[in-house]
Amino acid sequence: xxxxxxxxxxxxLGAAGAAAxxxxxxxxxxxxxxxxxPGRVVLDYWEKWSGTELDSLQRVIxxxxxxxxxxxxRVLPVGDLTTKALVAIAGGDPPDLLGMLSYSVPLLAxxxxxxxxxxxxPALDTGAYLPAVRALLSYGGRQWxxxxxxxxxxxxxxxxMFAQAGLDPDRPxxxxxxxxxxxxxxxxxxxxxRLERCGFLQVPVWWPYFWPIMFGGVxxxxxxxxxxFADEATVRAYEWVASYPDRLGLSEASGFASSFERSYHSVGxxxxxGRLGMIVQGPWIANFARACAPELDYGAAxxxxxxxxxxxxxxxxxxxxxxxxxxxxxxxxxxxxxxxRFMQQQETQEALALAHAKSSPMADxxxxxxxxxxxxxxxxxDEVMRSPRVRILPQTRIWKSYADRTLGAFQHAWGGGxxxxxxxxxxxxxxxxxxxxxxxxxxxxxxxxxxxAGPGGRA
Amino acid sequence: xxxxxxxxxxxLLFISPWLxxxxxxxxxxxxxxxxxSLTDTTLLDPPVYTGLSNFRRMWSDSLxxxxxxxxxxxxxxxxxxxxxxxxxxxxxxxxxxxxxAALARAVIFLPTVVPVVTACACWMWVFNPRFGILNSAxxxxxxxxxxxxxxxxxxxxxxxxxxxxxxxxSPLLVAGAALxxxxxxxxxxxxIDGLGSGGRLWHVTLxxxxxxxxxxxxxxxxxxxxxxxxxxIMTRGGPEHATLSYSMYVYLCAFSYGDMGYACALxxxxxxxxxxxxxxxxxxxxxxxxxxTT
Numbered sequence: 031x032x033x034x035x036x037x038x039x040x041x042x043l044g045a046a047g048a049a050a051x052x053x054x055x056x057x058x059x060x061x062x063x064x065x066x067x068p069g070r071v072v073l074d075y076w077e078k079w080s081g082t083e084l085d086s087l088q089r090v091i092x093x094x095x096x097x098x099x100x101x102x103x104r105v106l107p108v109g110d111l112t113t114k115a116l117v118a119i120a121g122g123d124p125p126d127l128l129g130m131l132s133y134s135v136p137l138l139a140x141x142x143x144x145x146x147x148x149x150x151x152p153a154l155d156t157g158a159y160l161p162a163v164r165a166l167l168s169y170g171g172r173q174w175x176x177x178x179x180x181x182x183x184x185x186x187x188x189x190x191m192f193a194q195a196g197l198d199p200d201r202p203x204x205x206x207x208x209x210x211x212x213x214x215x216x217x218x219x220x221x222x223x224r225l226e227r228c229g230f231l232q233v234p235v236w237w238p239y240f241w242p243i244m245f246g247g248v249x250x251x252x253x254x255x256x257x258x259f260a261d262e263a264t265v266r267a268y269e270w271v272a273s274y275p276d277r278l279g280l281s282e283a284s285g286f287a288s289s290f291e292r293s294y295h296s297v298g299x300x301x302x303x304g305r306l307g308m309i310v311q312g313p314w315i316a317n318f319a320r321a322c323a324p325e326l327d328y329g330a331a332x333x334x335x336x337x338x339x340x341x342x343x344x345x346x347x348x349x350x351x352x353x354x355x356x357x358x359x360x361x362x363x364x365x366x367x368x369x370x371r372f373m374q375q376q377e378t379q380e381a382l383a384l385a386h387a388k389s390s391p392m393a394d395x396x397x398x399x400x401x402x403x404x405x406x407x408x409x410x411x412d413e414v415m416r417s418p419r420v421r422i423l424p425q426t427r428i429w430k431s432y433a434d435r436t437l438g439a440f441q442h443a444w445g446g447g448x449x450x451x452x453x454x455x456x457x458x459x460x461x462x463x464x465x466x467x468x469x470x471x472x473x474x475x476x477x478x479x480x481x482x483a484g485p486g487g488r489a
Numbered sequence: 490x491x492x493x494x495x496x497x498x499x500x501l502l503f504i505s506p507w508l509x510x511x512x513x514x515x516x517x518x519x520x521x522x523x524x525x526s527l528t529d530t531t532l533l534d535p536p537v538y539t540g541l542s543n544f545r546r547m548w549s550d551s552l553x554x555x556x557x558x559x560x561x562x563x564x565x566x567x568x569x570x571x572x573x574x575x576x577x578x579x580x581x582x583x584x585x586x587x588x589x590a591a592l593a594r595a596v597i598f599l600p601t602v603v604p605v606v607t608a609c610a611c612w613m614w615v616f617n618p619r620f621g622i623l624n625s626a627x628x629x630x631x632x633x634x635x636x637x638x639x640x641x642x643x644x645x646x647x648x649x650x651x652x653x654x655x656x657x658x659s660p661l662l663v664a665g666a667a668l669x670x671x672x673x674x675x676x677x678x679x680x681i682d683g684l685g686s687g688g689r690l691w692h693v694t695l696x697x698x699x700x701x702x703x704x705x706x707x708x709x710x711x712x713x714x715x716x717x718x719x720x721x722i723m724t725r726g727g728p729e730h731a732t733l734s735y736s737m738y739v740y741l742c743a744f745s746y747g748d749m750g751y752a753c754a755l756x757x758x759x760x761x762x763x764x765x766x767x768x769x770x771x772x773x774x775x776x777x778x779x780x781x782t783t
Contacts, residue, residue, distance in 0.1 A: 113744035120532035137747050141533035224634075281637065285618035288640040292613065358533075431746040434726075435552075441728040445642055467551060474546075478529050481537055 070102040071365045076118075077129035078111040078352075082317070086385030087178075093381075094372045101365040103127070115357065119143045124357035126366040129178060132166040132351040137427040139169040140479065144355040146172045150367040154374055162349045162420050163391040169425060175353035176370040179382060180391040181312040182347045182414040183240065184407065185209075185334060189327040191216055191227075191307045202308075202331035204342065206244070206270060209308070209334040216307035217278070225282045230308040232271055233287045234294050238440035239433055240310070240348055241267040243421050245336045249432075250424030255476060257432065257468035259439070260461040266336065268443035268457055275444055284445070297322045316387040316405035330407030332414050347414035349422050351391065389415055428471040435464045526753035536750065543754035553755065555730045556738040557762075559646055560714060563734065564766075566650030567713035572706040575660035576698075580690070582661075583668045594661065601658030609722040612652050613639065616723075639724050642731035649719050649732055660705040667701030668694065696779040703774050707767060714763050735759055 066072055079087060084107050091103045106125070108114055112134060118124040130138070138144035147154055156164050156173060160180075167175045189199035195215045203209040213229030220226050232241065239249060247263035250256070258264070275283040290300045295318045300306035302315075302323040309315075310333055319326050332345035339346055354373060356366045372378060376392045380399050383390045387405040389412050400409060414420055423429055442460045501508070526543055528536030547553045578597060582590040600608060615622050616638035624635035638648040671694050679689045695702075717736040720726055726733035726741075739759065743752035 116532060116744060116747065137531065138533075141531050141747070143531075143533040281634065284637040284640045285634070288637050289617060289619040291640075427747065431741075431748070434741070434745075437727065438730050441642070445728060463551060467549075470549065478537065481529075482534070 066102050066104070067099070069099070071100060071362050073101050073103045073127060073362055073366055073369060074125035075103050075105045075127040075129065075354075075369075076108040076111060076115065076125045077105050078108065078131075079129065080107045080109075083386055086382060089385070090373070090378055090382055093378075094369060097372070098368075101362070101368060103369050116143075119357045119359060122359050124359050126356065126360045126362050127369060128355050128357050130175070130353055130355055132175070132353050133423050133429045133433075135167065135174050135353060135355075136169050136425050136429070138355060138357075139172070139174045140427050140475075143358050144174050145358060145360070145363055146174055147176065147356070147367065147370065148173050150364070154371060158374070158376070158392050158394070160391055160393050160415055162415065162422055163351060165425070166349065166351045166422050167353060175355045176374050177379070177391045178352045178354050178373060179386050179388050180349060180351040180415065181314070181388050182349050182411045182420060183237065183310050183312055183333055184330045184347075184410050184414065185308055185332065186301060186311050186315060186328055186330050186407075187212075187308040188301070188304065189329050191304070195307075199327075199329065202329060203334045204331070205334050205337045205340050207337055210273070213274075213308065214277070223282075225278060225286045227304070228278070228283075228286055228300075228306050231274060231283065231287055231300075231306060232440075232444075233290065233300065233306075233309070235437065235440060237310075237348065239423075239436040240333075241271060241440075243348055244333055244339070244346060245270070246339050248421075250426060252425060255426075255472055257465045257472060259436070259465040259468065260458060263336075264461055265454070265458060268439060268461070269454065271440060271443045272453065272457070280445065295322075299323075301328075302326060313388050313405045313408055313411045314386055316407070320404065328407075330410045332410060341419070344417045344419045345414045346419040347417065347421070349415055349420050391415075426472065426475070428468070428475055431471060432468045435468060439464050522753040522756060525750050526757050528750045530750045531747040532749045533747070539750070543751045544758070546751060547755070547758065552730060552733065552738060556733045556735045559731065559733055560716060560735040562646060563650055563653070563716055564710055564713040566647070567653045567716075568706050568709035570650065570654035571657055571660055571709040572702055574654050575657040575664045575705060576702060578657065579661055579664035579668055580694075582665060594665065597661055598658035600656050605718040606722060608652075608655075609719050612655075612719075613723055616648055639732075640728055642727075642729040645724055645728060645731045649716075649723070652719065653713065653716075660709065663701050663705055664698065667698035671697040697781070699778040700780055703770075703778050706774065707770055710766060710770060711763060714759070714766070 075091070077084065077087060084105070088105060091105055095102050111128070112130065115124070115128050115130065115134075135144075139146075154173065154176070156167075159167070159177065163177055163180055164173075166180075167173050167177060185202060187202050192199040192202075192212075197212055197215060203212045209230060216227065216229030217225065218227035242249060242259070242264040245263040245267040247261060247267060248258050251258050278286075286305075290298065290305075293299055295302075295315075297303060299318065299322065301309040301311070302319055304323075304326075319328060332347060335346050354370055356363055356370065360366055376390070376394060376396065379390050379392055380396060382388075384399070384402060384404065387403070387408070389408060390399060395412075400412075405411075424432065426432070439460050443457055525536060527538060527540060529539045529543075530536035578593075582593055585593065614620070618624055618635065618637040618640065621635075621638070623638065627635040636644050638644050675693050675697065676689055679693045684692060715736050716734040717740070720732040720734050721737055721740075724732040726737055735755070736759070739752050739755045742748045742755060
């Protein structure tokens with residue numbers, strides 16, 4: 031009995047102590063609402079950015095919050111945002127605003143998961159965007175998203191390395207053959223044959239679908255809703271990809287590339303650390319260069335194209351965007367649109383672009399924008415974005431699935447050494463396989479669209 | 490109401506929180522996913538009934554077959570490796586001094602409590618082709634340099650399989666406990682009959698602990714058929730989809746590709762496959778398992 035009494039007393043004291051501690055630390059007001067001025071509508075904004083990118087977005091949001099007294103935007107960084115956004119929208123409990131990638135726009139539009147921005151008034155001035163940006167934000171003739179930032183890829187090269195190798199630092203490669211020649215000059219091997227420095231590699235493999243574009247490929251024929259992934263341009267592109275492990279040795283090239291797998295945008299970044307002479311990157315690399323390698327003497331140029339595509343006045347490239355959408359079922363769509371409108375102002379866009387070291391998505395740029403820009407090569411990115419030859423990702427809801435399959439094809443090309451005589455055939459078989467499967471998905475999506483557009487379906 | 494009905498009612502009342510959770514969070518979603526598997530839906534729009542078309546799609550989906558093959562190969566490597574590895578270590582520890590065995594068990598159990606992300610990050614360094622301890626050891630042993638373990642499609646899945654055998658803490662405990670339960674009298678009788686240590690292990694110990702081995706093998710099989718974290722973290726399913734696991738593909742279809750109906754169909758096939766393989770192991774393995782009768 032004494033043991034039971036002791037146990038009960040101990041349990042009671044423990045529970046009481048825990049309750050007291052819990053009561054002491056329990057926030058009287060939800061922590062997230064502490065800073066909200068009274069009388070404002072709170073807009074929850076889920077954004078995929080974190081770190082310095084989120085900090086600079088927060089500064090823009092602070093300006094919005096201070097500029098009016100109706101609503102208050104509260105940003106929440108969310109990892110794996112696409113997944114969580116889909117679940118939140120499906121569950122009927124989305125935030126007011128979602129910071130997505132532009133490839134999500136077709137899926138959100140087709141499923142009615144986003145509210146078209148042309149539903150609100152006064153309407154946004156879509157003529158203020160660059161044409162390619164306007165295309166990224168639209169689907170089926172309607173605008174579904176506002177833009178938060180854009181980027182076009184460029185070739186960054188180490189000027190000091192160029193000079194050391196006897197190359198002209200003011201004359202970066204413009205064609206694939208020039209790129210190959212420069213890369214070979216920059217390679218350095220140790221006495222035992224190991225690759226110490228590499229002139230160029232197709233790393234990081236974040237845009238495996240990019241190279242066909244630089245060879246004249248189109249990936250997708252929107253007019254006929256056809257996947258285009260086994261055409262001559264794509265085959266040539268991936269044959270060229272394969273030429274690098276061929277030249278450097280598959281094992282050496284793979285080992286070299288893999289050793290940087292987790293160190294991009296840090297002091298261990300292959301380009302920033304001087305282990306890679308040239309790299310294809312977005313304009314944000316300027317911010318990382320300033321932080322991690324302030325002494326790095328770099329330049330940038332449009333990504334080289336296959337020789338017969340070269341037109342220095344109209345560079346070819348790829349444009350992608352971060353977008354902001356108002357999800358279906360959001361609690362405060364009108365107030366959310368006010369914030370989207372604020373974000374689409376030239377001044378706001380330039381502030382964010384300067385902080386992220388990116389280009390402005392707007393057709394007009396203020397006079398001091400380039401002078402104040404942290405990326406000394408930002409005009410190169412601007413040229414690509416404004417070029418009539420700039421491409422955007424295929425506007426189809428199955429793009430993510432397509433993109434993942436292009437990664438498989440890229441890796442096949444990269445690792446497909448050995449039987450040289452049959453390489454082209456094997457590569458072609460893989461590319462045709464991808465094309466056929468993607469076409470199957472496109473056809474499936476089209477059937478679904480028509481079924482939904484039928485009686486009782488959504489058009 | 491009689492006493493037994495009242496007792497049942499009271500019992501149900503006591504477990505009602507669990508029942509509510511089970512129905513709301515497990516049974517309900519499972520039934521819903523069975524319905525979704527017969528439809529085309531992203532979750533964002535109302536499902537459209539398509540019959541068995543999602544199941545038919547699998548035949549022509551190369552990634553489905555790749556993911557299935559990868560998962561089965563991994564499951565074979567893992568369940569055999571974990572069962573054999575834990576048995577081998579358990580036998581060694583069984584013969585070791587008690588203090589050494591206890592310490593070794595604690596050390597071997599440690600990976601079981603390490604979060605999968607941390608473990609994967611460490612193993613990525615182990616497998617790093619340039620700076621990894623594995624290739625450094627190979628170089629020190631005279632090799633001209635090891636392969637790119639995770640970056641080469643020929644080695645990537647095997648590397649994950651090798652890594653997975655590292656986590657043998659739980660099966661080791663089960664095997665160790667079973668070894669301690671082997672009747673001493675049987676071992677002594679076998680020794681008197683002239684069996685050496687190998688013979689006693691084969692003819693006495695293994696049959697005696699076969700239920701535990703079966704349990705370990707079955708658990709390892711079921712776990713490995715759900716492989717998800719390591720390929721997602723370490724290889725993202727690459728290179729060339731060589732490490733794309735079935736669960737990862739289900740996840741991608743559901744949440745990245747917006748193809749929830751197809752993902753649900755894949756998940757039901759995975760369940761059927763797991764049940765079928767488990768049943769096969771039980772039936773085939775059951776022939777070799779000796780249960781003790783009292």
